[in-house]
Amino acid sequence: MSQPVVAPTVLQRWPTFRRTFFGPPNSLRPGSGIVPLDEVVATAEALIAEDPPKPVVLPAVINGSTHYFAMAFTSDQSRTLRELLQSHIGRTWTDFDGRSLVASNGSDPLEQAALAFTGDSRYVYRFRVGNQASARNSVRESVQALMASFRSAPHRQARISLPIGRLIGDLTDACAARAEHTAHAAYKILAADHRLSQANRLFLRIQLLAAFDRWDELEQHPELDTLLRLPRPILASDALARLAISMLPDLNLEAFSPIATRFNGLIDSVSAIRSAAGARYYTLWALAAGESPDHLRERLAEAGWISDPGIAALLNTAPSDPRPTVEETTENLVDLRERAKQAIEAGRFDAAIDLLTLLPADRADLPAVVEATTHTFTAKAITLLERHRAEHGEEAIRSVLGSWRPHHPLESAPLPDMLTRLFSDATSPQQMESLRPSIERTGIAELRAPGGTDAVCRSILKAMDGAGPERLSPGIDVCIDLVRDLKTSDAPVDDVRSLSHRVLELWAYHDSSGDRHRAGRIVHLVGDLVELGLSVQAYEEVVELVRAGWDPFLTNADLPTGLDLLEQLLAHRPDAASNLSNFAVPMLSRIGPHNAVRIPSAALAVAVNLAPSFELSLDVPAPSPAIHEQGWSVRPGTRVALYSLQEQALDRTARILRERHPGLDVVICADHVATEALRAAARSADVFIVMDRAAAHAATNALKSERAGMPIRYAAGKGSTSMIEAAETWFREQYAVGGGPSAADSV
Structure with a gap:
């Protein structure tokens, strides 16, 4: 009896396919010195070697025109691949229309090779790229990110994706830490996630470039002018403001004039300032519109940005507004309303709030009040809104809000109050998620204001008083975000110290999650805190807090993270501090012959090196022979x-x-x-x-x-x-x- 014929596997078909695909009419040849091509081919080889094989995307240059062939190996893979191509590639730079080669006549030799490789025309997609260099570069980057995401995906088909917010937070953390390689890796994961829109992908790309001062690349970005016309998140606007300020040879109104024409009102309120560059742009934009330097000085002081020397110089040299002051025209309601309208149209919402505050609480002004207060979250804006709310009722506010911007959240509570609600056991998970955007939107503005950080620290301390871990644990990540953003804004060192210490205490005594990702963020928070310089007493308090919260992480798997934290504490230990062994000894003394083989080799070597500093000697096998056994x-x-x-x-x-x-x-x-x-x-x-x-x-x-x-x-x-x-x-x-x-x- 003859044996049944076994069809060759995808991996077995690969050599023949590779030889045919990278032959005529394709002019690309792997190994010819084109580094990006070799990287894509190497990634493709790794993907098809997996069990089961994963989709691949390969380039071809035919008569000078760039084409891509995307290939899957099952119907489920094909559907997913089509969706990912639509979200990553789309039709901005290509002619991709989402259709496979099911209708192909099969006469093209590259299509024939792809069909033989995949076994089904429904699994193959082909698209051509525009001839512009920017188009080719953009598509190549998108394809590389897509392939990387395929390679990093788990083998099992059913998996739980990380929340987008978590992934964006990882990118923001890396940018704040100036960890450029980590930030780019985080961005690649996000860029390969089909849940992220093309616009949001662009916003994140702009933030990434600005975080590492890549001004030339940002200025030459093909989507920059489009981005300037789009509604943007605050961080994207701040990134553009930093670009604009980097383009100024001198910080003065004359040099700012052509910049203002192109960039317009990027920072529309002091509550939207996230960096010194953003504060300077805000000041220049307001002065260029003729706002009073005295009013600006007062406003910036209330927001905590007046100490910047560049801003002080601008305000001291700016000419005064030749028009009558607002106080001198309070009886002229028509003039006030017109000036408020002009301020709103120019994106100067703080100026609009100043003008609207001088008007009586007239229902006719309610649309302007709502529009202005949804852009600025200063104390004066909240007071204005509450005055109209008391006069006209909540339904009137919501009615105007719905007609102007449907479903826009209008949260007017101060940050300490929102944190109190965040930690309240009466707050549902759904309500907690709705609070997060409001805290993110108003957080820095209120923390930077005089006394703002102290108020938030008191709020956190009050929440901890008598509360159990179950109630406080879910809000800890929000507080870590506040520390990160406050530090990134170049806030006063004392404010960063006090908030960091309070959040560390919150984590140490009230985190019941055992979350390793959060523990990693705490390691970075503690490292930043001790780098600021601490007194002996403050340092020893930090060590005790870390010790109190580290018990869930005294494991083999967590040893590298613990050693990282220990080294940072050791590097910044004051001479008179004596309690670091309270953290080090429990972590190091648990290492012995019974678990040494399960500890990563590099971590074991570092632990052995550190042990004598704490009067320990680890009984472990010599690590050097193990290296060469591989x-x-x-x-x-x-x-x-x-x-x-x-x-x-x-x-x-x-x-x-x-x-x-x-x-x-x-x-x-x-x-x-x-x-x-x-x-x-x-x-x-x-x-x-x-x-x-x-x-x-x-x-x-x-x-x-x-x-x-x-x-x-x-x-x-x-x-x-x-x-x-x-x-x-x-x-x-x-x-x-x-x-x-x-x-x-x-x-």
């Missing part, structure tokens, strides 16, 4: 350069790497600027490991420029463990038996 070792003379501003962690990393890899040449750099020593190390090192969470922007820019395509790897944290892991990952890829340089080395 079939690789570092070639003697290999040079690795390490860059970080965390000098203790830097020295520890270098010492451990030399011990684990005899013959390794390790160079360390801790420069704040682009020194010649750093440039020389960048040119000579085989691989450069950068701790971008603890780095100076000028130095990292210089070393990237000097590397010129040579490999750079990034540490995930601010401790030795992540630097060692980054280095040894590259060693393993470079020197594994039968291996060579990885595709990532070209990044």
Whole structure:
């Protein structure tokens, strides 16, 4: 009896398909030196090698025109692939219409190869890209992000996606920490998520570029002019304001005039200011419209932005408004209403609030009042709204709001009151979710105002009084966001210290979740807090709080995170502080022969190195033989350069790497600027490991420029463990038996 014929698998069909697809009429050839092409092909090979194989997208250049072929291997994959192509690619730069090759006549050799590879014409999509360089670049980036998302997805088909808010929060955290590599990785995940609209993807891209001062790329973005006309989130407007200010040769009204013509009213209220650049743009826009410097000075002082020297210089040199002051025309209601209308049309809502406040609570002014107060959340705006609410009733307010902007939330409660509601056991999960946008919208404006941070700290302390973890735990992430945003706004150090300490206390005593993601955020919060400089008493309080909250994370899996936190506490410990062992000893003393094999090798080496600092000696097997059992070792003379501003962690990393890899040449750099020593190390090192969470922007820019395509790897944290892991990952890829340089080395 003859044996049944077994059809070749997708992986078995790949060599034939690759040879045919990258043949005529396709002029692209893998291995010809086109780095992005080789990266896409390598990713495709990894995707089809999985079980089951995952979709792939491959390029072809035919008679000078760029085409892409997207291929799936099941009907479910095909539907998902079509949706992802529509959200990631769309028709902005391509002719993609969502149709597969089901109607193809099969005469095209590349289509024939794709059909043979997938086994079904319904699983293949083809689209052509516009001839503009910007179109090709945009599509290439989108395809790379899409492929990366396929590769990072779990093997199981049924999975729970992370909430979009969580993913956006990770991106915002990375931008705030100046962790550029982590921020780009977070953006790629978001860009590959079909739940995110094209407009929101653009907003996040703009914020990412601005966070790392990539002004040339931002100014030349093909969608910039479109973005300036769109309604935008506050953070996107702040990013554009930072771009506008970076384009000013001098901070004066004359230089601002052409900028104002293009950018218009980006920051329409002091409550929308998120950075010093945003405050300066707001001031310039108001002065250009003829607002009184005295009124602006008062308004900015109330909002906590008057200390900026650039703003002070602008207000001191600005000419006074030649028109009569508002107080001199209070009887002229027609004039007041006209000026308020003009202010609203120009996006100067604080000025409109000032004018509307002088008018009686007339029902005819209610639409203007609602529009102005939905853009600015100052105390004066809230007072104005409440006066009209008392006069005309809640239904009148809602009626006007619904006709002007349907479903727009109108939350007029001060931030401390909203936090009290957030932590109240009477607040449902649905109500809590509706509070979050209001807190995000008003948070910085109220925290920056004189006394605002103290009021919020008192609110958190009051919420903790007698409350159980079940009631307070869900609101902790919102409070961590407030700390992050306050620090990013360059607020006074004392305010950042006090709020950070209060939120750390909230987490330590009232977090019942055991959430590792939140614990990682607390590690960054504590690192930022101790870097600000603490007294001995304040430092020891921080250590005790960390100790109180860390019990759920005394596990093998959480040891790298705990070591990262320990190293940051150790690096900034005041000389007289004596209680760090209370946190270190429980974490380190649990390590022994019984669990050493289950602990990551780099973390184990760091723990062994740290133990003597706390009068401990860990009884663990020597780690060095285990490295070479995997079939690789570092070639003697290999040079690795390490860059970080965390000098203790830097020295520890270098010492451990030399011990684990005899013959390794390790160079360390801790420069704040682009020194010649750093440039020389960048040119000579085989691989450069950068701790971008603890780095100076000028130095990292210089070393990237000097590397010129040579490999750079990034540490995930601010401790030795992540630097060692980054280095040894590259060693393993470079020197594994039968291996060579990885595709990532070209990044």
